[in-house]
Amino acid sequence: MPSEYKLVLRHVDEAGYTNDIKCYQKHGGYKTMKKVFKLKAKKTKDGTVTPQEVIRKEVLTSGLRGRGGAGFSAGMKWNFVNRKSGKPIYLLCNADESEPGTFKDRQIIHKDPHQLIEGMVIACYANDINLAYIYIRGEFPEGAKILNRAIQEARDAGYLGEGICGTKFNLEIHVHRGAGAYICGEETSLIESLEGKRPYPRIKPPYFPAALGLYMCPTIVNNVETLCNVRHVMEMGGETYAALGTPGNTGTRIVSLSGQVKRPGYYEIEVGKATLGDLIHGEEFGQGLLPGRKLQAIIPGGSSSKVFKAGESFKIKAKDKQGKDVEEKLELLDIPYDFDTLMKCGSMSGSSAIIVIDDSVDIVEALGNLSDFYAHESCGQCTPCREGSLWMAKALKRMRSGQARKADADYLKHIAHNIQGRTICAFGEACAWPVLSFVDKFRDDFVKKGAEDEASLANQQKEEASN
Amino acid sequence: MSFKVTKTIDREANRLVKNYPEKRSASLMVLHAIQEEFGYISKEAEVWAAEKLGLKPINIHELVTFYPMLREHDPGKTVVRVCRTLSCALAGSHKLHGHICDKLGLDKNGHGLQRTRDGKFGVEFAECLASCGTGPVMMCNDDFYEAVSNEASEEILKKYDA
Ligand SMILES: Cc1cc2nc3c(=O)[nH]c(=O)nc-3n(C[C@H](O)[C@H](O)[C@H](O)COP(=O)(O)O)c2cc1C
Ligand code: SF4
Ligand code: FES
Numbered sequence: 001m002p003s004e005y006k007l008v009l010r011h012v013d014e015a016g017y018t019n020d021i022k023c024y025q026k027h028g029g030y031k032t033m034k035k036v037f038k039l040k041a042k043k044t045k046d047g048t049v050t051p052q053e054v055i056r057k058e059v060l061t062s063g064l065r066g067r068g069g070a071g072f073s074a075g076m077k078w079n080f081v082n083r084k085s086g087k088p089i090y091l092l093c094n095a096d097e098s099e100p101g102t103f104k105d106r107q108i109i110h111k112d113p114h115q116l117i118e119g120m121v122i123a124c125y126a127n128d129i130n131l132a133y134i135y136i137r138g139e140f141p142e143g144a145k146i147l148n149r150a151i152q153e154a155r156d157a158g159y160l161g162e163g164i165c166g167t168k169f170n171l172e173i174h175v176h177r178g179a180g181a182y183i184c185g186e187e188t189s190l191i192e193s194l195e196g197k198r199p200y201p202r203i204k205p206p207y208f209p210a211a212l213g214l215y216m217c218p219t220i221v222n223n224v225e226t227l228c229n230v231r232h233v234m235e236m237g238g239e240t241y242a243a244l245g246t247p248g249n250t251g252t253r254i255v256s257l258s259g260q261v262k263r264p265g266y267y268e269i270e271v272g273k274a275t276l277g278d279l280i281h282g283e284e285f286g287q288g289l290l291p292g293r294k295l296q297a298i299i300p301g302g303s304s305s306k307v308f309k310a311g312e313s314f315k316i317k318a319k320d321k322q323g324k325d326v327e328e329k330l331e332l333l334d335i336p337y338d339f340d341t342l343m344k345c346g347s348m349s350g351s352s353a354i355i356v357i358d359d360s361v362d363i364v365e366a367l368g369n370l371s372d373f374y375a376h377e378s379c380g381q382c383t384p385c386r387e388g389s390l391w392m393a394k395a396l397k398r399m400r401s402g403q404a405r406k407a408d409a410d411y412l413k414h415i416a417h418n419i420q421g422r423t424i425c426a427f428g429e430a431c432a433w434p435v436l437s438f439v440d441k442f443r444d445d446f447v448k449k450g451a452e453d454e455a456s457l458a459n460q461q462k463e464e465a466s467n
Numbered sequence: 468m469s470f471k472v473t474k475t476i477d478r479e480a481n482r483l484v485k486n487y488p489e490k491r492s493a494s495l496m497v498l499h500a501i502q503e504e505f506g507y508i509s510k511e512a513e514v515w516a517a518e519k520l521g522l523k524p525i526n527i528h529e530l531v532t533f534y535p536m537l538r539e540h541d542p543g544k545t546v547v548r549v550c551r552t553l554s555c556a557l558a559g560s561h562k563l564h565g566h567i568c569d570k571l572g573l574d575k576n577g578h579g580l581q582r583t584r585d586g587k588f589g590v591e592f593a594e595c596l597a598s599c600g601t602g603p604v605m606m607c608n609d610d611f612y613e614a615v616s617n618e619a620s621e622e623i624l625k626k627y628d629a
């Protein structure tokens with residue numbers, strides 16, 4: 001039976017572990033940062049490699065992929081940064097954590113803030129960054145206070161400010177609070193928000209943060225957990241880190257498990273070393289469904305990921321021992337929890353948040369709940385998303401109030417199809433995917449509801465006519 | 468409390484502006500500071516903030532009207548925010564919201580923020596508060612509560628009933 005593998009959460013929830021700098025240092029904190037500062041330029045046959053390049057190389061070698069949602073290689077993202085523009089480069093830590101189902105960054109921020117700061121210092125040193133922000137969602141007032149205190153402690157210790165640890169390196173980190181808008185988690189919206197504007201996402205191209213980010217300067221946006229992992233990559237070395245997890249899906253990942261399981265919670269695993277079934281049923285994880293209930297659906301990667309139906313199986317392309325392409329059959333609960341397999345099965349690990357839905361739940365109701373979320377959170381900039389998200393929520397509201405139609409299933413899909421791929425940011429997909437996948441996989445439930453309501457309406461009309 | 472320029476708020480705004488290469492970036496943080504001190508952001512406060520940041524009042528107003536947490540009107544002394552989203556809904560957050568509304572004499576089907584007559588409470592639904600494993604969750608102003616039963620919510624409300 002697979003078990004947890006604690007790297008980022010190593011000390012979180014340990015008895016006696018507190019979130020102040022003394023405790024962090026007692027547990028080896030800031031040692032990696034100091035080690036990184038001692039890296040020397042290397043001479044190779046292709047010229048001199050700077051210490052900064054050495055770090056970036058390690059992060060690339062580690063295979064670390066972004067933990068915020070898209071799972072993009074952190075090392076590659078750093079390599080895209082335009083270093084020749086002559087403009088300052090910025091690091092923005094995405095601590096907006098608003099994808100429904102996700103509650104992992106909260107644990108780090110509240111219980112081990114210095115780990116994040118150490119990761120950020122290393123990331124900034126590696127990318128010649130002297131100013132960084134932590135964009136934290138407005139509903140984390142306590143988290144913002146904790147981070148501010150940690151930043152002050154780090155500054156007092158000489159780990160932030162000018163000439164850090166006797167180097168020539170300067171860095172300031174500030175905490176910037178959002179104010180309750182989900183869209184600010186999208187990186188270009190986050191940037192607009194930080195510039196003090198309405199947080200309307202920017203269109204890519206041309207506004208890739210690596211070239212035209214904050215104040216039109218090259219900018220790196222990384223998730224809280226990604227930046228913590230940077231510290232561990234540099235502590236153990238890129239290759240050692242890459243040996244954790246599975247090929248192409250390296251390291252560890254914190255999974256948020258919620259919904260109808262016995263033991264919801266946050267669990268750190270080696271990526272791909274536990275399956276969906278392990279996470280839901282495993283003794284160390286969710287411990288199974290509530291008594292007397294059966295599995296109905298799994299949302300595998302935050303509310304925006306496509307839903308799975310209990311009992312589904314998938315045919316995916318894999319490589320056999322000789323490296324030949326073969327087709328492999330995979331049952332839902334046997335899907336290894338990683339980036340690539342979930343995508344091959346038609347969904348994604350997104351923000352690594354699993355929501356378990358059992359057979360006591362009305363599936364139309366569940367989708368309605370999510371669609372209300374997206375209707376509320378659309379920034380309103382693009383017509384298909386602004387109108388479509390609202391239409392879908394309205395149709396689902398009607399369906400939930402006894403006025404469903406058989407045609408509603410197709411109507412919902414029609415709207416969703418007209419949103420995805422036609423918007424400025426990926427929120428368009430985020431609001432279309434739940435609708436498309438719920439309606440496709442649970443079509444019978446949607447049609448049945450429509451048929452029932454139509455029949456009772458017909459009865460009513462008959463009665464009225466005969467009166 | 469109606470807005471007036473106090474030493475505290477002025478000093479805080481000046482401090483915040485220094486954290487950014489461009490003044491305008493401090494907008495959101497200045498608005499948080501105003502709301503913390505005065506409970507909401509009045510027209511006068513918007514005008515003051517705009518001036519402080521070298522902006523036009525509309526540049527501030529468009530933020531106040533966009534962000535759900537920013538208030539144009541007094542939301543009540545204690546703002547109760549109950550998470551509405553799926554995981555909490557599965558854990559009973561809609562019943563919790565209904566219970567709280569009943570206790571405070573508010574309409575549980577009402578739309579948006581509802582304020583009690585005495586102005587002590589404002590109750591609203593919030594979207595996912597990032598603690599989905601311990602639902603239903605809610606916040607009272609800056610304080611966070613998890614796994615809140617109907618009974619527990621009554622005890623919690625008492626703490627703020629002053
Ligand atoms: C609608 C939307 C919401 C998002 N919300 C978050 C969020 O709350 N936190 C986060 O880290 N990334 C979020 N992202 C992903 C970010 O845009 C970005 O990819 C990420 O912060 C990059 O960091 P990473 O490479 O370390 O994962 C969101 C994306 C979209 C489209
Ligand atoms: S897709 Fe939606 S959220 Fe994204 S920019 Fe367009 S309207 Fe805004
Ligand atoms: S759904 Fe309520 S905290 Fe996430």
